[in-house]
Amino acid sequence: MRKLLIPIVVILIGIFFSSVYIIEEGNRGVVLRFNKIIGLSEPGLHFKIPGVDNIRLIDAKIQTTDSSNNSGREQKFITREKKDLIVDYYVQWKIIDFDRYYETIAGGNSVENLLLARLNGRLRAEIGKLDIKDIINDTNAETKSRNSLMLKVKDALNGTKQSTVKVKEMPVEDLVAVAEIDPENITSMRAFGVEVIDVRIKQINFPPEVSESIYDRMSAEREVVARDQRFQGIREAEETRADATLTATKILSEAEKQARTIRGEGDAYVAKLYADAFSKDLEFFSFVRSLKAYEHSFNGSDVMVISPDSDFFRYMKLNTNIKSNKK
Structure with a gap:
């Protein structure tokens, strides 16, 4: 009896461990019975029928898909002005209907590829309605x-609840076929069990052939602005120099005026001093004035023709008489 008990216990332990499975946080488990979905397992400890039920783990976290997933090709879009743009973007999405999502991927389809195809189509339609300045303008304006x-792209990808219910009635393969033919005709990504949370444009570039012409035009415009700035600087410099010259001339003129006024006042004061001094002795004044006249008159080899009895020689005669009396 004991020999039979041990194998039975081992078998029961094996059955127990084969029927227990754990779903980690951030994941969901789709329960399949004979390849048909019979339920969804939340995070935690669960049981299944060994050998009958299969569990397919699905990542329930928010997913991010980048535009670089487009087979590595640059996505060109045409604006309303018929200008080509290369747009780099990403989209965040999550699974809201795990059964529908599993049906999509179980058929060998990629939800990311379907999402990018739909997103590219909607972006192409919306960018074609706007000008470049509207696309670059990062504001909260309601229209442009x-x-x-x-x-608008996010709302278009999610669609309305009514359209989602109607589309979900269609088989997944039919929806995928429509998506491959014309992505813009798909009503909602919810039809594949996913919901778009956010769409963001990371970078907008021009194609290389367009960028060169734009850069050349910008360079020419900057050159014109630089030339205008240089001319403006030269004009302001000339105006500054002219103002400085005018100011200097005014200062020098005022200084010369003040200097002449001061010199005139000084000469007048000196003349007054001389007048006051000489007015006390007129004979001495006449004598000094005559000496000055002699000093300036008898200079070098100048010849003077004048009468000896002239009053000019009065003090010279006086000096001669003084010397004769001394002898």
Whole structure:
């Protein structure tokens, strides 16, 4: 009896461990019975029928898909001005219907590829309605801005609840076939069990052939601005120099005026001093004045023709008489 008990216990332990499975946080488990979905397992400890039920783990976290997943090809879009743009973007999405999502991927389809195809189609339609300045404009305007464009694309990808219910009645393979033919005709990504949370444009570039012409035009415009700035600087420099010259001339003129006024006042004061001094002795004044006249008159080899009895020689005669009396 004991020999039979041990194998039975081992078998029961094996059955127990084969029927227990754990779903980690952030994941969900789709329960399949004979390849048909019979339920969804939340995170935690669960049981299944060994050998009958299979569990397929699905990542329930928010997913991010980048535009670089487009087979490595640059996505060109045409604006309303018929200008080519290369747009780099990403989209965040999550699974809201795990049964529908599993049906999609079970058929060998990629939800990311379907999402990118749908997203490219909607972006192409929305960018074609706007000018370049509207796409670059990152504001919250309701009509023409990058933010409004991304909101419209997100709403278009999610669709309405009524359209989602109607589309979900269609088989997944039929929806995938329509998506491959014309992505813009798909009503909602919810039809594949996913919901778009956010769409963001990371970078907008021009194609290389367009960028060169734009850079050349910008360079020419900057050259014109630089030339205008240089001319403006030269004009302001000339005006500054002219103002400085005018100011200097005014200062020098005022200084010369003040100097002449001071010199005139000084000469007048000196003349007054002389007048006051000589007025006390007129004979001495006449004598000094005559000496000055002699000093300036008898200079070098100048010849003077004048009468000896002239009053000019009065003090010279006086000096001669003084010397004769001394002898």
